[in-house]
Amino acid sequence: MFPFCFEWAWDVGHAIFFGGLWYAVGILGAGMTFCIGKAAWDTINDDGEGHGGHH
């Protein structure tokens, strides 16, 4: 649910529940965006080294 939905209320319950949800989703989304973006950048600038290595 988003604040522009008619059911939304600016109260503690909505702030805690949805604040927590968006916080978690935001971290996961930002983390994955960073990883995918950096992987694309690394692939474009790949010099062919480092494949097959262990992490």
Next chain:
Amino acid sequence: MDSALIPEGAKRCAFPKFMIGMAVVGAVLLWGVYAMFLCWFKGLNQTNMNDYYGFALWIWADLAVIAIGGGAFFTGLLKYIFKIDELKNIINFAVIIGFICYSSALLILAIDIGQPLRGWFIFWHANVHSMLTEVAFCLSCYFAVLTIEFIPNILENRQLNKVPFFHHLAHNMHGVMAIFAATGAFLSFFHQGSLGGVAGVMFGRPFAVREGLLIWPWTFFLFTWSAAAFGPCFTLLVTKITEAITGKKLVGDKTIHLLAKIAGWMITTYMVAKIIDTIYWATVTAPSLGFSLSHFYTNNAFYGYWILIAEILVCGVLPGILLIMKSTRENPTTRLVAIILATIGVCLNRWVMVLQIMAVPVMSFDTWALYIPSWQEVATTILPVAYGIMLIAVAYRYLPVFPQELELNKSAKAAE
């Protein structure tokens, strides 16, 4: 036939043998899927639930898999946040087990709501006064975390890793895994706790209700603690089963002993808290509501004092002691007994906190509700087990799940 997909240097059984095994387990899976579709198309009248007893067998399975899947978040917390590097040898497998457990839990919930097409309502029309809303939010997000933690292992498949983008993606995801692990621990703390909190706030059910801290009943903390304590035992148990089936040593003794030791201390401290909680509930909380302890364990054909003794002493205190003592922890037989008892113990705890709660009579005119599940409930409860076996088999065959596999089996071969 599929040798190009198998990790380099690893030995796996012949493809036809693998497929025969998958077909056998797949038949059980299809039985569960059939029962699942019956529940979806014909409705929850396929179960034996009624207005008097509203928890199907699968709700116990749901809470049990979430508890035993706690090994993923706790091992991740120890590995990535507390920097216990030794656990790198088992973290992949812990994540896969967690992924199976949480995807199963979500599947069970999709069956339980009866109308899965409306599953998104919990996000859009959220009841922000319900602990179960918090559980749904955290469960969904944590499943996303487990998927993210599982992806690098999939991308390290021999063929996928040759694709430069996938290779870099796996590398980058490893680099920021601590952030995902911390998020996972945060989410797990709340959803594990709230599942216990739901029982603890039910003041209309004297068998469940507890005092607590602020808005959280003690069961909130006990559930989180027990998941962190017993979850690693299930990880160790599935590792042992996988080793027995494959006939290989997959995780080194040092890692096993370390995780068993941590689990042992977590179980022991949890049991101290659990015993204090039980004594206080039996001597103060329940009597203050007009009930004696015997009311909850007598006058019925199934629930006796045996379940209390089994949960707390046999499957709680005993495995805790076996795992904290070096001699029994490092003995494979007593360690196996301990992790089996511990896994049964946490499942028994969830059984008591879900099904016995519903069975105990509350009003003077009530009788014990001894619930017999329908075959559809049994089939849908077994469904996750079959799914888990298949996913572990595929992951073991095609992914580098165990970093020590080659080293451990090379030295064993040389010793022969």
